[in-house]
Amino acid sequence: MAIRTGKIQLARHLMDNPIYKPWHHFGHLYGMNASCTFPFTVDNVKAALMIYSSDENAFDKNEIKLLHQLSKNISHGILHIRNQIALANKNKQVEQLLIQTLEVASLALEKRDPYTAGHQHRTADLATAIAIQMELPQEQIQGIALGAMVHDIGKIYLPAEILNRPGKLTDTEMNLIKTHPQAGFELVKNINYPWPIAQIILQHHERLDGSGYPAGLKGDEILLETKIVSVADVVEAMMSHRPYRPAHSLGDALKEIKRNKDILFDRTVVNACIKVFKNKNFKFQSKHDFVSFEKSPQTRKRRGDSV
Numbered sequence: 001m002a003i004r005t006g007k008i009q010l011a012r013h014l015m016d017n018p019i020y021k022p023w024h025h026f027g028h029l030y031g032m033n034a035s036c037t038f039p040f041t042v043d044n045v046k047a048a049l050m051i052y053s054s055d056e057n058a059f060d061k062n063e064i065k066l067l068h069q070l071s072k073n074i075s076h077g078i079l080h081i082r083n084q085i086a087l088a089n090k091n092k093q094v095e096q097l098l099i100q101t102l103e104v105a106s107l108a109l110e111k112r113d114p115y116t117a118g119h120q121h122r123t124a125d126l127a128t129a130i131a132i133q134m135e136l137p138q139e140q141i142q143g144i145a146l147g148a149m150v151h152d153i154g155k156i157y158l159p160a161e162i163l164n165r166p167g168k169l170t171d172t173e174m175n176l177i178k179t180h181p182q183a184g185f186e187l188v189k190n191i192n193y194p195w196p197i198a199q200i201i202l203q204h205h206e207r208l209d210g211s212g213y214p215a216g217l218k219g220d221e222i223l224l225e226t227k228i229v230s231v232a233d234v235v236e237a238m239m240s241h242r243p244y245r246p247a248h249s250l251g252d253a254l255k256e257i258k259r260n261k262d263i264l265f266d267r268t269v270v271n272a273c274i275k276v277f278k279n280k281n282f283k284f285q286s287k288h289d290f291v292s293f294e295k296s297p298q299t300r301k302r303r304g305d306s307v
């Protein structure tokens with residue numbers, strides 16, 4: 001009746017009141033002799049808070065006032081929870097859209113640059129495994145995975161003939177290639193990602209001792225996220241077959257990062273990377289492998305084996 005009328009219903013003598021006859025059985029069963037019912041609505045849904053007492057004539061003026069306020073608070077509380085859920089779903093949708101923009105960007109680059117097709121995905125797989133090994137928070141791991149997935153996106157501005165051509169690059173061409181972190185940064189810097197994607201892209205060729213590019217950042221000037229992506233980038237690049245050289249072994253790749261521990265690469269990240277391979281038996285997914293190309297007899301050596 002409270003819901004139907006929208007008014008507070010007070011039954012001081014529940015068991016004597018013929019209106020409540022259908023509930024008399026439960027009244028006897030649970031010892032209920034008085035009740036007070038407070039209607040409320042949440043959005044368009046009508047509901048009621050029902051309070052029973054074993055005492056007859058149990059509710060005084062102040063108690064009714066207090067319980068009425070409680071029913072209003074419940075109504076606000078439910079509405080608040082509903083809004084929170086709606087907002088969380090909305091944020092999830094926005095997050096998914098942001099992730100999709102990164103996936104499209106990654107795919108667009110890989111279409112132009114078959115030699116490194118899959119490199120970004122495999123780097124993301126290893127960087128994620130390292131971040132998990134380091135027991136980083138889930139949110140940070142997600143940022144690392146996504147940043148790694150597009151870390152070379154700036155290469156989309158480079159002429160395809162330079163990216164795809166086996167053989168030695170001229171100094172001018174190398175300098176052009178070295179613009180890709182800045183170019184990638186410019187591409188995404190205005191997109192308000194909840195992760196430091198733009199910084200990961202910008203810094204992924206920076207090295208601990210300041211010998212990297214574009215800014216020659218040192219030590220903790222480089223984000224932890226980037227330090228992880230850099231190690232994964234180098235290991236993946238070394239272990240992939242390139243038209244100008246065969247793939248390095250896992251042993252060689254790990255030796256390289258170990259040799260440069262505290263020089264080019266962060267000690268904790270290197271140790272975690274080694275554990276990922278040695279203890280967790282990490283393997284790169286073959287489904288991300290690039291399309292095969294004829295090997296070129298020409299070779300070129302690149303520092304760190306990743307540009």
Ligand SMILES: [Fe+2]
Nearest residue numbers: 151152306307
């Ligand atoms: Fe790169």
